[in-house]
Amino acid sequence: MAAPRRVESPRSGTAYEADLAAWSLEQAAHLRAGTWDRLDLAHLADEIEALSRTEHHALTSALRVILLHLLKWDHQPQRRTRGWATSIKTQRLSVAERIEDSPSLVPLLPQFLARAYRRARIEAAGETGLDESVFPTACPYPYEAIMTRAIAWPPEPEVS
Numbered sequence: 001m002a003a004p005r006r007v008e009s010p011r012s013g014t015a016y017e018a019d020l021a022a023w024s025l026e027q028a029a030h031l032r033a034g035t036w037d038r039l040d041l042a043h044l045a046d047e048i049e050a051l052s053r054t055e056h057h058a059l060t061s062a063l064r065v066i067l068l069h070l071l072k073w074d075h076q077p078q079r080r081t082r083g084w085a086t087s088i089k090t091q092r093l094s095v096a097e098r099i100e101d102s103p104s105l106v107p108l109l110p111q112f113l114a115r116a117y118r119r120a121r122i123e124a125a126g127e128t129g130l131d132e133s134v135f136p137t138a139c140p141y142p143y144e145a146i147m148t149r150a151i152a153w154p155p156e157p158e159v160s
Contacts, residue, residue, distance in 0.1 A: 014026055023040070024047070027040060027043075055098065055105065056105070056112065059095060059098045059099075059105060059112055060115050060116045062095045063095060063112055063117075063146070065087055065091045066088050066091045066095070066146055067116055067121075067139065067141070068123050069085075069087050070088065070141060070146065070149075071128075071135055072084060072127060073088075073151065075135070076130075077155065079128075080153075080155045082153055084151075085151045086153075089151065095147065096147070114138075114139065
C-alpha cells in the first residue's frame with residue numbers, strides 16, 4: 001500500500017481539506033513565526049468560530065445532563081440513584097469550569113438553558129416513562145438553583 005500523498009496548498013503547505021491535523025500544526029507554526037503570508041486566513045477564521053460553537057455545545061450539553069437528572073430527581077424520588085447525584089455534581093463542575101474559562105458565555109446562559117431544557121424534558125419523559133406533559137414546558141429551575149441546590153446522597157427520608 002502506497003503512503004498517502006501530501007497535498008500541497010499554494011499558500012501554506014498541507015491543504016486544509018487533505019489533512020486537518022497537519023494543516024493545524026502548520027498554521028500554528030506560521031502564527032508563531034509571524035509568516036503571515038503563509039496563513040490560510042479563511043479556514044483559520046472558520047476554525048476559530050468552530051471553537052466557539054464547540055464551547056457553546058459543551059456548556060449546553062452539561063446543562064442538559066444536570067436538568068435531565070434534576071427532572072428525574074424531582075419526579076421520581078423513589079428511584080433516585082447515586083449515579084444521578086454524581087452526574088449532577090460533576091456536570092456542575094464542568095459548567096463552572098467552562099464559565100470560568102470563558103466568562104463571555106454568561107450572557108448566553110438563558111439561551112443555553114432553554115435549549116438544554118427542551119432536550120432534557122424529552123429525555124426525562126423517555127427515561128421515566130412519564131408523559132412529557134408532566135414536565136413543565138419551560139425550565140422550572142433558575143440558574144442559581146441548577147448550580148447550587150443541595151442533592152443529598154443517600155437521599156433524606158421524605159417527611160409528610
